[in-house]
Amino acid sequence: MSTCEINGTRVDFKALNVEDEMPLLWALRDELNLPGTKYGCGIAQCGACTVHIDGEAVRSCVYPIGACNGKKIVTIEGLAATNGNKLTKIQEAWIKHQVPQCGYCQSGMILAAEKLLRDKPKPTDADIDAAMTNICRCSTYVRVRAAIHDVAGTTNTRA
């Protein structure tokens, strides 16, 4: 039985005929039509496919459906719902700092930042360096850092 909760809704992957080996990313995208989670590399290198699984930031391109049983999964589409259907502070800061360029990496970037601030509400630049390993080919890194510091009220030593 591979039953989990995705964005607050119970999903039974067995009933949907999804095999255990399929990475969560492709079940989200092609079986559940939740395309906000993106494919960038398929080998856990880029973070475009980042989702929250039981509160952890996980690269869903290498996370098999077989491991999802009993897990609570949140994707970018469900993030605001975890905050009373309002944008989270990170999402708001992303708009304020005009972070996204093409935007393709940003679902993953935002979910990685959410997790960082949950673990370390007052992150240093070293904390940001360690946690934010997502690739952004448009290079929004300067603004990602500024937006995180803005939400946390911490000092940006790289500005």
Added chain:
Amino acid sequence: MNTTNVSRREFLQTSAGATAGLVIGFNFPSSNAQSKAPATAGIAAGNVGGTSEVNAWIHITPDNRVLVKFARSEMGQGTSTSLPMMVAEELECDWSRVEISEAMYSEHIKRNRLYVTTATGGSRGTRDSASVMLNAGATARAMLVQAAAARWSVPVSECVTANSIITHTPSKRTVTYGAVAEAASKLKAPEKVALKDPKDWKLVGKPIPRIDIPDKVVGKPMYGIDVVRPGMVHAAIAQCPVFGGKVKSIDAASLAAAKRMKGVADVLDMGEYVAVVGNNWWRCNQAVKSLKVTWDEGGNGNVSSESIKKYMQEGVAKPATLAKTTGDFAKAYADAPTKLEAEFYAPYLDHAPMEPMNCTAEVKDGFVTVWVPTQSAEAAAAAAARAANVAPDKVEVYRQQLGGGFGRRGAFQDFSRQAVEIAMKVNKPVKLLWSREEDIQHGHYRPATVARLQGALDKDGKLVALSARVGVQSILERVRPEALRKTESGPVDPMATSCFDDSPYAIPNLRTEHFYAKQHVPVGFWRAVAHSQNPVFRECFMDELAARAKRDPYQFRMDLLSGTADPVRRDRGVLEAVAKGADWSKPMPANHFRGIAVQDAYGSHAASVVEIEKLANGKLKIKRVVIAVDCGHVAHADAAKAQIEGCMIYALTAALYGEITIKNGRVEQSNFHDYPMMKISETPKIVSLLVPSGGFWGGMGEPPMAPLTPALLNAIFAATGKMHRSLPLSKEGVLFA
């Protein structure tokens, strides 16, 4: 257990519910391919559904919404905000009611290239649109005023406009744009309209929040990869690893096994590639990977990076095809007391946008529709039309959001062609997605380049002679061979010797030659194109010459920028600005070093200072980058700065790590583990200086790339005394902290 099988639609609705109300003004008919709106929604030919087409670019609804046609591609540069801003500036309309709507390819073709071009490249999205957009706004405004004046029977001169409202000043009567839009749309457009003085601009240049951003923080935009069509199948492909090769055979057992794999509908031998179609892309890709394909590699199975480099080194060792000559280089060089000679190398580079190549295609009754993240609707349509053997007016293109472009999604539409080919074969809508591996191994690469430079200084240390012999494949040959310059000794691609031919420096004796290299590796328009490598050669050599002359590299350049022509003046301007911004006149702290460089590109001028620290362990740390750009007029101050930030990392990534190598005719790299990207931890401080001198519109998406790498290499030269003339630095043993 209480388990519900939630439907796809419910998922979509739940997700959309959380974000309702956030979205303003993003009205692409293609932005949700599943929406119930007909495919033609938003295309008003004439006046449709109460919406009046005041001119090709501007449609106004009775309730005052202004729909601005967007013919370019939004890939993060902010053009979908800055172009409507120009329209709104001259139209004097309410910015909060402006929406963008896709300028459809079919309209463009049907109405005699209505939108001028649908391509986005060469940093032209803004600079070539500016006058069109400003004029469209001004023309529409004049027509609206004329319609209102006619309704009131008053002179046009007594009417003023603001915020989508026309006021007859003497009587204080008002009317909205929406109320007179239909009447205005029937008027003849004025031939000439006066445009505002740039100093009166209220919107243009301002950092207005970008229209596309709210959607992008909730995962809502529809990129090409997200398109879903009724009855659609997914497709994954494997192309011959050696460029130009084709399928010889597919092992029968592996073929039978792949066909039996879950979700696989069919395995197709497409001649030049194999394709698997099925109900989930991952399943298709697993099946493609399981196939044992024997390839006919063509004649290039022995080519390697080393063989290519050696071939080009031999090419530039002897005279090549003359591109430009002024003065008498040979004599000046022979006579000069100080000479310097250097050979530079830059490798092949792949674009690797975050969204791998993809296209969704549907072919029905001789009509082809593609949903594609493309930098050129026309190029996508041309590829689709050729593949389906139909006329260009039998194609429709829905441009999707692009998950990055950087030049990869423009002229070469291999993915669009393939999607159509597969759709025809299976007779169903097909979404083709390349794996990241296919994406990196089947690019249209920034060409590898070898440049042999010679320079001579007179007895006062002044540069009197410069020669550049550049060995590089021609990109132009692949897209517009008729534009190559023909000479007695063969063709010259003007891009090959750019940055030297048009060098702003006062060099009395200059000679440039192109060794017209031929290789099987496909080359294309990588961000900044030739301005990604030629400025490295020129500006690093300038520092080496300055060192020979025992001159400060900034002063050495300034002395040679003595002309009064606009480009020279502007190069001088950005050099001064960057030197000031980086405190060039003050010495650096202990163990800190810096380099400087300048380059004009795509109508703009850019100069950069890169500051590095030499750490005790011998590693280098990039501490700060200062960039000054003169793009004439700034279209959008914040988006311009974002482009500078983007260019900085795109260029530095290439300088530090970027290299596509060839072995046995094929690309050795395959994904981000062996084609690495800079990350946030490596991102230095950046100071972006916009120093617009006015009077022209320059590009922003590429120009800031040009001076960055040479400024970095010059900083390392200052730190170590060694000029690294070959990229990437990782191959040179230069380590960064």
